Amino acid sequence: MSISQQIMDQTEETVLHTYNRFPVVFDHGDGVYLYDADGKQYLDFGAGIAVFALGYGNRDYNNALKGQIDKLIHTSNLYYHRPLRDAAQQIISHTGMSKVFFTNSGAEAIEGAIKAARKYAYMADGSNDHEIIAMRHSFHGRTVGALSVTGNSHYQDPFKPLMGGVRFADFNDLDSVKAEVTEKTCAVIMETVQGEGGIYPSDPAFIKGVRELCDEKGILLILDEIQCGMGRTGNWFACDGYGVKPDIMTMAKALGCGVPVGAFVLNEKTAAQSLAAGDHGTTYGGNPFACAAVAKVFELFDEMDLVSHVRKTAPYLEKKLDELVEKYDFLACRRGMGFMQGLVVKDRPVGDIVKSALNNGLVILSAGSDVLRFVPPLVITESDIDEMTDRLEASF
Ligand SMILES: *Cc1c(COP(=O)(O)O)cnc(C)c1O
Numbered sequence: 001m002s003i004s005q006q007i008m009d010q011t012e013e014t015v016l017h018t019y020n021r022f023p024v025v026f027d028h029g030d031g032v033y034l035y036d037a038d039g040k041q042y043l044d045f046g047a048g049i050a051v052f053a054l055g056y057g058n059r060d061y062n063n064a065l066k067g068q069i070d071k072l073i074h075t076s077n078l079y080y081h082r083p084l085r086d087a088a089q090q091i092i093s094h095t096g097m098s099k100v101f102f103t104n105s106g107a108e109a110i111e112g113a114i115k116a117a118r119k120y121a122y123m124a125d126g127s128n129d130h131e132i133i134a135m136r137h138s139f140h141g142r143t144v145g146a147l148s149v150t151g152n153s154h155y156q157d158p159f160k161p162l163m164g165g166v167r168f169a170d171f172n173d174l175d176s177v178k179a180e181v182t183e184k185t186c187a188v189i190m191e192t193v194q195g196e197g198g199i200y201p202s203d204p205a206f207i208k209g210v211r212e213l214c215d216e217k218g219i220l221l222i223l224d225e226i227q228c229g230m231g232r233t234g235n236w237f238a239c240d241g242y243g244v245k246p247d248i249m250t251m252a253k254a255l256g257c258g259v260p261v262g263a264f265v266l267n268e269k270t271a272a273q274s275l276a277a278g279d280h281g282t283t284y285g286g287n288p289f290a291c292a293a294v295a296k297v298f299e300l301f302d303e304m305d306l307v308s309h310v311r312k313t314a315p316y317l318e319k320k321l322d323e324l325v326e327k328y329d330f331l332a333c334r335r336g337m338g339f340m341q342g343l344v345v346k347d348r349p350v351g352d353i354v355k356s357a358l359n360n361g362l363v364i365l366s367a368g369s370d371v372l373r374f375v376p377p378l379v380i381t382e383s384d385i386d387e388m389t390d391r392l393e394a395s396f
Pocket residue numbers: 105106107108110139140141142191195196224225226227228252253
């Protein structure tokens with residue numbers, strides 16, 4: 001039996017089977033490539049689900065983490081430390097928001113955002129039956145609170161009853177959002193660009209309309225930028241591209257480029273009247289190791305001018321994907337922004353294409369039931385894009 005097979009079998013014996021994993025054992029990465037335990041090379045257009053934006057083996061990033069490991073990995077949130085200040089300053093200066101809370105994951109950032117919105121409304125009127133409007137086909141994570149605002153019955157049904165006070169509207173349909181507003185509405189939560197649901201960018205008129213509606217009714221707007229933030233769309237955060245500012249924003253995925261960390265960020269108005277000492281906490285969240293990663297990620301993004309690189313290179317990816325849509329009848333259309341792109345597949349199981357691509361040395365993802373998802377490391381070049389489309393076409 002091969003070593004890879006042994007590792008896969010022994011993993012399945014012990015790890016709860018909540019994922020149908022692809023039969024590959026990744027061993028190491030270098031730049032935009034991954035290598036499996038047998039030395040086979042894969043071009044990575046998945047980036048560990050939109051996480052590893054810097055590519056693998058960035059020396060400055062790795063050295064920053066190694067340095068922090070030798071100094072101090074963890075202290076708890078009972079004390080101050082330098083990486084916390086540094087990471088927080090970076091987030092505040094890059095978002096224009098006012099205050100940040102660090103979490104260990106995206107789902108936890110959503111949990112915090114929900115609590116912050118409810119506390120804000122509670123401070124305003126003293127009642128505790130507030131409602132949140134969320135979108136159908138959204139994805140906000142798997143913890144019970146985050147699941148409660150995730151508009152997908154497949155994810156929700158086995159785990160009901162979930163958190164109450166959630167109403168669902170249709171994404172990109174402003175009237176359907178207006179129809180769900182009541183006296184009790186405290187927040188609207190949505191992804192700026194829906195990811196897992198199938199790569200749907202907000203229509204500009206929709207997201208601006210939601211912002212206006214929220215302002216008019218005194219409702220907080222929570223934008224989930226966990227997948228679409230951190231430069232992926234060619235702006236620091238996708239909402240920047242629309243000229244829309246949320247009251248609360250969540251981030252994770254590329255925030256630590258592989259070190260597990262998330263955050264929710266509040267604007268000044270929300271921060272002034274929401275979570276206070278004793279209202280929220282976490283043992284690990286924002287520890288020195290995670291914060292050293294976050295601070296270095298922002299520093300490197302700026303040094304490498306990565307956001308402009310995405311903006312400059314994305315039209316080439318779009319052009320190549322559009323050419324595929326022209327050429328193949330089973331590709332219905334392309335949707336997306338920047339390096340967050342989807343190809344809609346008809347008449348073929350999308351999972352088969354993802355598997356076939358893997359055989360051909362290409363990592364891509366699916367989204368929803370019928371979308372091929374491309375969320376590469378942000379450092380890819382035009383020649384990487386050419387190589388991707390070659391390997392993809394070989395997989396068709
Ligand atoms: C991945 C994701 C989450 C959940 O993040 P986890 O770290 O998996 O908990 C939430 N929202 C969006 C938009 C995501 O893409």
